[in-house]
Amino acid sequence: xxxxxxxxxxxxxxxxxxxxxxxxxxxxxxxxxxxxxxxxxxxxxxxxxxxxxxxxxxxxxxxxxxxxxxxxxxxxxxxxxxxxxxxxxxxxxxxxxxxxxxxxxxxxxxxxxxxxxxxxxxxxxxxxxxxxxxxxxxxxxxxxxxxxxxxxxxxxxxxxxxxxxxxxxxxxxxxxxxxxxxxxxxxxxxxxxxxxxxxxxxxxxxxxxxxxxxxxxxxxxxxxxxxxxxxxxxxxxxxxxxxxxxxxxxxxxxxxxxxxxxxxxxxxxxxxxxxxxxxxxxxxxxxxxxxxxxxxxxxxxxxxxxxxxxxxxxxxxxxxxxxxxxxxxxxxxxxxxxxxxxxxxxxxxxxxxxxxxxxxxxxxxxxxxxxxxxxxxxxxxxxxxxxxxxxxxxxxxxxxxxxxxxxxxxxxxxxxxxxxxxxxxxxxxxxxxxxxxxxxxxxxxxxxxxxxxxxxxxxxxxxxxxxxxxxxxxxxxxxxxxxxxxxxxxxxxxxxxxxx
Numbered sequence: 283x284x285x286x287x288x289x290x291x292x293x294x295x296x297x298x299x300x301x302x303x304x305x306x307x308x309x310x311x312x313x314x315x316x317x318x319x320x321x322x323x324x325x326x327x328x329x330x331x332x333x334x335x336x337x338x339x340x341x342x343x344x345x346x347x348x349x350x351x352x353x354x355x356x357x358x359x360x361x362x363x364x365x366x367x368x369x370x371x372x373x374x375x376x377x378x379x380x381x382x383x384x385x386x387x388x389x390x391x392x393x394x395x396x397x398x399x400x401x402x403x404x405x406x407x408x409x410x411x412x413x414x415x416x417x418x419x420x421x422x423x424x425x426x427x428x429x430x431x432x433x434x435x436x437x438x439x440x441x442x443x444x445x446x447x448x449x450x451x452x453x454x455x456x457x458x459x460x461x462x463x464x465x466x467x468x469x470x471x472x473x474x475x476x477x478x479x480x481x482x483x484x485x486x487x488x489x490x491x492x493x494x495x496x497x498x499x500x501x502x503x504x505x506x507x508x509x510x511x512x513x514x515x516x517x518x519x520x521x522x523x524x525x526x527x528x529x530x531x532x533x534x535x536x537x538x539x540x541x542x543x544x545x546x547x548x549x550x551x552x553x554x555x556x557x558x559x560x561x562x563x564x565x566x567x568x569x570x571x572x573x574x575x576x577x578x579x580x581x582x583x584x585x586x587x588x589x590x591x592x593x594x595x596x597x598x599x600x601x602x603x604x605x606x607x608x609x610x611x612x613x614x615x616x617x618x619x620x621x622x623x624x625x626x627x628x629x630x631x632x633x634x635x636x637x638x639x640x641x642x643x644x645x646x647x648x649x650x651x652x653x654x655x656x657x658x659x660x661x662x663x664x665x666x667x668x669x670x671x672x673x674x675x676x677x678x679x680x681x682x683x684x685x686x687x688x689x690x691x692x693x694x695x696x697x698x699x700x701x702x703x704x705x706x707x708x709x710x711x712x713x714x715x716x717x718x719x720x721x722x723x724x725x726x727x728x729x730x731x732x733x734x735x736x737x738x739x740x741x742x743x744x745x746x747x748x749x750x751x752x753x754x755x756x757x758x759x760x761x762x763x764x765x766x767x768x769x770x771x772x773x774x775x776x777x778x779x780x781x782x
Contacts, residue, residue: 289540289543289544289547290536290539290540290543291539291542291543291546292539293467293535293538293539294467295542296507296538296539296542297466297467299509299510299542299546300507300508300509300510300516300538300542300545301463301464301466301507301508301509301510301512302465302466302469302505302506302507302508302534302538303461303462303463303505303506303507303508303515303516303518304459304461304462304465304469304472304473304503304504304505304534305458305459305460305461305462305504305518306414306458306459306462306473306476306477306501306502306503306504307456307457307458307459307501307502307504307520308456308457308477308480308499308500308501308502309424309454309455309456309499309500309501309502310359310454310455310456310457310484310489310490310492310498310499311324311424311452311453311454311490311497311498311499312351312352312355312356312452312453312454312455312489312490313355313488313489313490313491313498314349314351314352314355314453315351316349317337317338317349317423317451317452317453318346318348318349318352318389318421318422318423318424318451318452318453318454319337319338319346319347319348319349319389319423319451319585320335320337320338320344320346320347320451321335322334322335322337322338322451324452324453326493326496326498328448330444330446330448331445331446331447331448332448333448334447334448334450337451338423338447338450338451339384339447339450340383340384340385340386345584346389346582346584346585348373348585348588349453352421352453353396353421353588353590354598355453355455355487355489355490356396356397356419356420356421356455357396357397357590357595357598358487358489358598358602359397359419359455359457359484359487359489360396360397360400360419361397361595361598361599361602362483362487362602362605363397363400363401363402363416363419363457363483364400364401364402364416365397365398365399365400365416365418365419366397366398366399366400367396367397367590367595368394368395368396368397368398369589369590369592370394370587370588370589371391371394371395371396371420371421371587371588371589372391372392372393372394372581372582372587372588373389373390373391373421373581373582373585373587373588374389374390374391374392374393374579374580374581374582375387375388375389375390375579375580375581375582376388376389376390376392376422376577376578376579377577377578377579377580378577378578380425381426381428381443381445382425382426382427382428382445382450383425383426383450384426384447384450388422388423388425389422389423389582389585390420390421390422390423390456390579391420391421391422392420392579393579394587395418395419395420395421396419396420396421396588397418397419397420398416398417398418398419399416399417399418400415400416400419401413401414401415401416402414402416402476402479402480402483403479403607404472404475404476404478404479405475405479405607405625405628406468406471406472406475407471407475407625407629408625409621409625412465412472412475412476414459414462414472414476415459415460415462416457416458416459416460417458417459417460418457418458419455419456419457419458420455420456420458421453421454421455421588422454422455422456423450423451423452423453423454424449424450424451424452424453424454425449425450426445426446426447426448426449426450427445427446427447427448427449428443428444428445429443429444429445429446430443431443431444449497455489457480459476461515462476469505469534469535469538470530470531470532470534470535470538471531473503473530473531473534474527474528474530474531477499477501477527477530478527478631479606479607481494481499481527482606482634483605483606484499485606485634486603486604486605486606486609487602487603488603493670494525494526494527494667494670495525495526495666495670497523497525499525500523500524500525501523501524501525501530502520502521502522502523502524503520503521503524503530503533503534503537504518504519504520504521505518505519505521505534505537505538505541506518506519506541506551507538507541507542507545507551509545516541516545516551517550517551517552517553518551518553519537519541519551519552519553519554519555519556519565520554520555520556521533521534521537521555521556521557521558521565522555522556522557522558522568523557523558524558526560526666526667526670527631527667528665528667529558529560529563532558532563533558533563533565536563536564536565537556537565540564540565552567552570553570554567554568554569554570555568555569556568606634609637610624610628610633613633613637617646617650626654627650627654630653630654630658630668631667631668631669632650632653632654632658632668634669635653635668635669635675635678636649636650636653636675638674638675638676639652639653639675639676639678639679639682640679641675642675642676642678642679642680643679643683644678644679644682644683645682645686648682648685648686649675649678649679649682652678652681652682652699653668653678656696656699657671657673657678657699660699660700660703664703671703672702672703672705673699673702673703677702677708677709678699680708680709680710681695681698681699681702681709682695684698684709684710684713689713689719690713690718690719691770694718697716697718698712698713698718701716732780734756734759734777735756735777735780735781737759738755738756738759741755741756742756742781745777745778745781746781750778753774753777753778753781756777757770757774757777
């Protein structure tokens with residue numbers, strides 16, 4: 283017995299009746315030049331099926347070879363997550379039938395992951411610390427990509443499917459938490475904070491570009507509910523491939539409300555995968571999972587165990603970068619901002635972006651202003667995370683430099699940034715193509731001022747009588763006439779001089 287998806291109960295009622303339990307599995311595409319077990323390139327966005335070979339499409343007689351750079355990245359991730367590195371870890375064949383994996387199995391790690399038993403400390407929006415226990419992180423290869431034609435993009439109801447195997451074999455590390463208990467009403471927030479902190483850590487390690495919009499970082503969110511007096515976990519669902527920080531939080535909250543509605547009505551939760559719907563924040567049923575582990579594994583016969591040299595592991599530990607939380611503490615002191623301001627910057631995901639913009643040559647104050655005001659508004663309008671906006675800190679720094687030099691006004695700079703976000707090119711090229719530079723020709727500005735004063739004789743008289751504030755109307759008209767390309771301060775000077 284189940285309840286319809288639309289039957290959701292109030293979130294406060296969920297918390298009053300149930301204890302949520304989370305489990306988060308994060309898949310990280312590593313930023314290696316070649317795939318996990320072959321020499322094919324991993325460049326994102328290439329023409330379909332142009333980055334494939336007999337190994338990654340599973341042709342008979344092909345033999346895999348482990349990518350050493352991927353092993354190094356996996357160990358670095360484990361060290362950063364306070365994990366133990368296993369002296370000897372084994373690859374296995376994870377058998378299942380699905381067309382996006384042409385071998386009908388995925389090379390992964392099962393009972394011998396490369397690192398295990400770690401933790402990551404995260405900070406919630408109000409500054410509350412929370413420790414997330416890490417069960418394991420293991421290496422595997424990514425699957426291909428299916429495009430279902432018809433059926434609203436899903437396999438059910440599709441007329442046919444297209445397969446792109448460029449992604450098949452791309453190196454992955456899957457990071458799996460232990461059950462996360464005791465979060466109560468903050469469960470969705472804890473989930474988002476964990477994925478956010480993990481993304482920041484992986485970016486600092488330079489092992490992945492962590493582009494959630496491109497699938498480089500994907501989260502599977504396991505959610506179950508326990509009655510307040512229960513001693514055993516409830517049946518869990520697994521919402522697959524959630525690809526934004528906001529969506530992680532929304533998906534967890536929705537699943538809690540959906541499951542609570544079913545349990546309150548006397549129904550049972552089906553153990554299944556579910557698919558998050560970005561359009562309305564709901565989840566839809568996917569594939570049933572009859573047992574907690576419904577795949578068949580056996581050791582990969584073509585690959586020897588991975589046995590990293592302890593001296594090499596120690597050497598890698600000495601090359602770890604400054605951890606994001608330590609860097610933020612240092613930067614906060616350098617910027618001289620309060621804990622509250624720093625938390626606000628962290629909550630909108632702006633800290634690392636501001637740092638990178640400053641590193642690209644922009645002043646810290648201007649960098650903060652652009653990221654937390656106009657760019658944050660753009661992210662909200664476009665319904666993406668701030669870090670997922672298609673603009674780099676270097677491009678933002680370039681725009682700020684033009685504002686600082688007087689080449690652009692803030693209004694013109696906003697036009698340039700929107701154009702960059704819309705994919706029109708680099709800031710300097712957009713300024714040149716659109717002719718957006720500030721008008722510095724005083725004769726042209728004076729002509730526009732004279733026309734505006736002539737068209738508004740009453741305003742001109744007020745200015746002459748000493749009502750300087752009235753000049754704002756004339757300045758506005760001049761700015762409109764020059765398409766915002768005049769320097770408003772210089773225009774005001776010319777207006778007042780003309781009326782003196």
